[in-house]
Amino acid sequence: MSSSPSIHASERALKRLKKRHARERRFKVMGLSAIAIAVMALIWLLYSVIGTGYKAFYTHSFTLDVEMTESVLDPTGARDPDALRKSNYRRIVQNAMYERFPDVTDRKAKKELFDIISTSGAPNHLRQMAYNDPSIIGQSFTITVPTSDDVDQLLKGNIDRDLDESRRKVSDRQIAWVDQLMETGEIKSGFNKGFFVNPDSRDAELAGIATAFLGSLMTLFVTALMAIPVGIGAAIWLDEFAPRNRFVDFIEININNLAAVPSIIFGVLGLAIFINFFGLPRSIPIVGGLVLGLRALPTVIIATRATLMAVPQSIRDGALSIGASHVQAVFHHKLPHAGPGILTGSIIAMAQALGETAPLLMIGMVAFLTEVPNSPTDPATVLPVQIYIWSSNAERAWVEKTSAAIMILLLVLILINGFAIWLRNRLEKRW
Amino acid sequence: MNSILILICVTLALTAISFVFARQKARRQLAVAAKTIHSQPSYHGWFAGLMSGGLAFLALIVSAFLSLSPLFTIVLMVVLAVLGFFFAMNRIGADFRARTYVEYFIKSILVLCSLIAVFTTIGIIFSLLFESMRFFKEVSFLDFVTGLDWSAQTAFRDDQVGQSGSFGAVPIFAGTFLITLIAVSIAAPIGLMIAIFLSEYASVRAKRIIKPTIEILAGIPTIVYGFFALLTFGPFIRGFAESMGFGIPTQSAFTAGVVMGIMIIPFVSSLSNDVINAVPQSMRDGSYALGATKSETMTKVVFAGALPGIIGAFLLAISRAIGETMIVVLAAGGAANLTANPFESVSTVTFQIVTLLTGDLEFDSPKTLSAFALGLMLFVVTLLLNMIALIIVRRYSAKYE
Incomplete structure (x- = not known):
């Protein structure tokens, strides 16, 4: 083709190029297969749960x-x-x-x-x-x-x-x-229908998730009541009012670390403080909610801070310039703009709390209960713990029930997260 | 419980009543001097509400500590609230800085919120240390960290309490290490390759589908992974080994480790994706300009630049794996074997904490207390890993700013 063969067109160079291109393809295939492995694992997991669990939704009478x-x-x-x-x-x-x-x-x-x-x-x-x-x-x-x-x-x-x-x-x-x-x-x-309205039972055909579902609801209510206001308050202080000094730095590092502490440690904390020290009863949703509230707190704080930081400084400055006090500028002007983001972050933190098992085992929410709780002070269990309790039974009927309970849990999580994403897309402002 | 609820409602009612009356008075009184007042009427209202409600709440706390009778508590609360109310009502005037006080109160509440996070950490350290000290009074720390025999469950019997050798935690640490190793050696390469593919190869549209799909793995509760490991993956591996002529148990370090690895894939991939994206495009462009292929650019240029961040991501993944509980509880088997064979049943720190702290507890027995010592180890190790990871990531991100 060309009159003067360059070194890039020599036989050796072409061979090398071929090798390099092959390596490039291999690399890409590795990336693709990594994704394939992860996706296949997800499909396998969902298939194994749904494939056995769907049968628990009908029964013979x-x-x-x-x-x-x-x-x-x-x-x-x-x-x-x-x-x-x-x-x-x-x-x-x-x-x-x-x-x-x-x-x-x-x-x-x-x-x-x-x-x-x-x-x-x-x-x-x-x-x-x-x-x-x-x-x-x-x-x-x-x-x-x-x-x-x-x-x-x-x-x-x-x-x-x-x-x-x-x-x-x-x-x-x-x-x-x-x-x-x-x-x-x-x-x-x-x-x-019994699967949805019955409490737990020793007999697989009678066991239902009512106790666990209500327990989850009550626990999550307490968690939200605790973690969301406190988390938002802490985030506002750190973002707006905190002086820049070593102590505040320490608080920030501490919050980041707390977010990465294993959740079982929060259970041990709950056991030592709420149950052993304060003498609160075991297995009640209030204690469970408080423990999960502490667990969710750093998540809420971090999410809220991220949203607050995204609100342009000019909004606050505008309020200050027409005579609003610092507190007024933050609460009347900055916070409403951050509202949707805070809401989304809080909802996602609650979804995480809903899936927690280990900390609640520590505070005794693992009891076998044949009654539905009426208030957050009645002994209860939660969906993930109910799944844990049932999973120790190897009989086919129980495996089916456990899978069905997992399906319910996953469905609720999908709904919550989907709602959060929908909310974010709908309400979030881009500056 | 109900009486406390009623008393809290009484407090709120007193606050609300004070607020309404004080605001009304302030409105009437300050209407004349509307332009020169320091605080708007509603701040006067808030001041009165907080004064009376705060004093009532104080009375509630005091009487709860002294365990006074509910009737006396209510009387005390109302008397103090009325005093606070009249104190506030008397102050209403154009010069009174009600807003300053109310805002001071709001800021104090915000500080308190931030301190709760600190108190949580202090609470964790304090409770773990306190119970661990009691444990180490009975079992020496050296025996705990070097002993090769763990049989906390049997040490419950009288003749065995405190017997040296029963609380040697090395098998527990070894089991934790083994499972973590398996999990990270699954999650690290897969997660990293996913991150590389997403940042260098995937189109915007592909990214929009792949990323959320991988994130779903992170949103699935760990108990679900545990159940999957116990009932699907474990039997599958055993069946597979049987067809090859090996006999292995369903519950083993391998079962738990692999499933845990799958669980932390999204963790590794999203963290690594962030650090890879943070590497400046100019570095890539320079590499392409020299004729390097994408993979060469990635492995020789971008990877080198992103390495500290990736190591940070791995450290966080290790910390996650060490602290993971439900998968190991359901799928690791739980026998405190000191082994390097992944196809044997092992026990981990989190497994032991769960088995030791569920059921009937006796806070005097070393059996229960040993769980707190293990918890302390877990807390310290994960804390160190997180700190190191945070420092690395922070330094690294500063480099490219």
Whole structure:
């Protein structure tokens, strides 16, 4: 091509260039594969959670004719509420089941038959009904109660029917009954409302996230009440009023460090100060909220400072020049402009607090609770801790529940963060 | 609890009433001299409100400390509030500097807010030190940091309390180190490559998609990672090893470390991205002008310039990994083995704190106290790492300004 071959066109140089270009391509591929690994990890994680969790949103229930036999429940006929509480509702359910399958006679088969239904859920349902309205004793009616978690798993296809009977949780006989009941429509699948309204339970088919969800809400309320005002106040002081000296430098460094302290340390602090020193009760949302409030404080301060710094100095100066005091200039003029940014930062800090587990374990929010909390001073747990508690159960039904609870948690986090981003895009000013 | 709420409401009500009356009086009285007054009527109102409310609150605190009866407390609060109210009402006038006082109060509240962050740090140090000292009275510090045998759980039995050797934390530190090493050796290269790709290769549009997607990883709560490690990744690794003919446990340093590494990828990538972007474009342009390819520019020019910042990012990532709790609690296994084999069950500082401090606590037993000693170690190490990282990053960013 060219008349004078330059050294850049020599064979060696071209070879070298080829090598260099290959290296360039390899480098780019490395970058791309790093992204691919991270994205694939994310997809795998979400897939494994959603793939098992979605099944917990529907469940199977059994519609059964029961007779509230008076001779079993209230032989004296006194209708005493306390006595009715202790009556043998289990027997009623058993009788109803035996009546549905009159040809089952032998003891073992009878037990298996009863095990199709939620063995504590059904009697508890009847107990609650009788407690609410004692006049139903002696009557017959139909109730719809959850099936046992094993039957639910069988119908969801999670138990291998081809496995040897001794190695699966439901017997051949139970499978036959369940199939028959499915055909007649007595066992039906439907939306799992119990998962949302029930507190925790030892039985997978009855366990729900109500306690944890309300606990999370209350805890987060206390956290917000504490961290957001204090955080904004601290940020305003540091940004506007603080003198420049060593002590203020120390406060700033301290806040930056506090943001990077492991969250479990805040739990230890809460245990030592709030519970051991002040003697507050364990496992209550107030203490949990305070601990998470301290945890979220540096995040709120840092986010607020960043927004305050972005507001042009001229706004404050304008206010000062027409005679406003320093406090007025900041609160009436600077702060409103920073409002949207502060709100976004605070919301994101609250989302982080919602996902915290370790500090709340330290202050005892890990108790097994079968009651829904009514106020922030009642023992409660939170969603992440509920997930932790459930995750120690290896049975399929529990894995499903845990995954579903994670789905709820992630959904709430996505909504909160999405709201924050929407707010920022909508309200934030660029100067 | 409820009585306190009621008393706080009483305080607020007294504040509000004082505010309204004082403002009204100030409005009437100062309307004549509207141009020469120092403070607007509402500041007079605030002054009165703060005087009466503040005194009532003071009475509330005092009676809470002396545990007086609620009725007496209310009487005391109202009397003091009325005194404060009349004090403020008497001051209302054109010359009275109500605004100055109110603003002084506001600033004091702001200072108090800032001090809460300091008090938190002091609280952490104090509570950890205090309980650790009690622990080190029973177990010598030297035994704690050099002992090779950790069996805090069994030391609960009477005949074993304080027995030397039970609280040797070396296996715990080794386990923490092993998991951190695995996590960082996953997160550091991947995070760094992502940062490089985003800053040097990705188009604006690609960046807009990739960046938030990676950030999602950072927003997922750690308990979710722990659950994923325990139920998906652990069994997957075991199955994979079995198919190769090895038998390894589901819960191991490897399982926890890899999942933790994935968790801190966005942490490394966003910090490194910032420092790489901070390297001046002129340095890149100079390199391109000499004929260097993008990768050569990156590895030989930009990387060298960004190195301190990247080291800072790695240090922060290490600090994150050391303090991470839920993943190790669920997936590390928890046996205090002194091992370098990643496929064995190990225990970490955070794991031990969780197991020692959940359940029934006895603040006298070294078992409980040892958790505070571990907490102190954790706090000191992460604090040092953060400090060093901050200093490095700060110095580095000053270099290019």
